[in-house]
Amino acid sequence: MERDLISKKELLDEKGISYGQLYRWKRKQLIPEEWFIRKSTFTGQETFFPRDLILTRIDKIMNMKDDLSLDELADKLSPLLPEYELRKYDLVKRNIVSGVVLERFASGDSDTIVYAFDRLLYFYVADKLLQAGDMGMDEGDRLLQTLKEHFHKFAGKPCDLIFTRKMGVSSFALMSVPADIYFESGVKIISRLSMTECIEQLKGKLE
Structure with missing residues (x-):
């Protein structure tokens, strides 16, 4: 089962976000490093993402970023298990x-x-x-x-x-x-x- 991918350019265009926003969210660990996939194309190296995962994650970030700080968002979206x-x-x-x-x-x-x-x-x-x-x-x-x-x-x-x-x-x-x-x-x-x-x-x- 091959995962459907979306290119970085397609992602930025579809979601109306900037390159800077995307990589700021990456630095804040809102988007896992593992989702940034480098692949060779006829134009050289390009970055792709798992389509279903990244689109869902961007929607969540956009919906919650006005109510939570980026650090609070990172905690909410972290795959680490909380002490609970x-x-x-x-x-x-x-x-x-x-x-x-x-x-x-x-x-x-x-x-x-x-x-x-x-x-x-x-x-x-x-x-x-x-x-x-x-x-x-x-x-x-x-x-x-x-x-x-x-x-x-x-x-x-x-x-x-x-x-x-x-x-x-x-x-x-x-x-x-x-x-x-x-x-x-x-x-x-x-x-x-x-x-x-x-x-x-x-x-x-x-x-």
């Missing part, structure tokens, strides 16, 4: 995840147990896929195991969760972004989630 904890009871009370998720994946935990942000994130991602009808409960067990075993290895760098199925057999993978990934014939991509986007969404729910 929440009781199991409050997860459902505040409608952050559904009771079905906790009943299945955390039934042995007391209502007063306190979860760190990474565990909250795993429940949130599972709930997202279940609510969309993309994933079954048994698959959810393997999703959570995949996240527990491998998500920490990205150490705050952007990554995507890839959920695939072939002949009824499902599989989960975490992949650095931006990157292209190709599958054998017959593999169906059920969902591709930006973990950075999920972190941002969960931060918004916890505020």
Whole structure:
């Protein structure tokens, strides 16, 4: 699955922003270094970006920059996990995840147990896929195991969760972004989630 790219010139023209703005946002870490992709073209070296990621990020920056400082924006958009904890009871009370998720994946935990942000994130991602009808409960067990075993290895760098199925057999993978990934014939991509986007969404729910 080759990622759709947009050139720097196209991006600046489409969003009506300047070269200076773009690189100021990069210096302030509002846009990850990994999204600036240098590629050879017939005119020489040009900079490209993952289209879906950069367009969404620019929209967010434009929508929030009048209400927040650039440092506050950087914190809100950071893929780093914040130091945050929440009781199991409050997860459902505040409608952050559904009771079905906790009943299945955390039934042995007391209502007063306190979860760190990474565990909250795993429940949130599972709930997202279940609510969309993309994933079954048994698959959810393997999703959570995949996240527990491998998500920490990205150490705050952007990554995507890839959920695939072939002949009824499902599989989960975490992949650095931006990157292209190709599958054998017959593999169906059920969902591709930006973990950075999920972190941002969960931060918004916890505020």
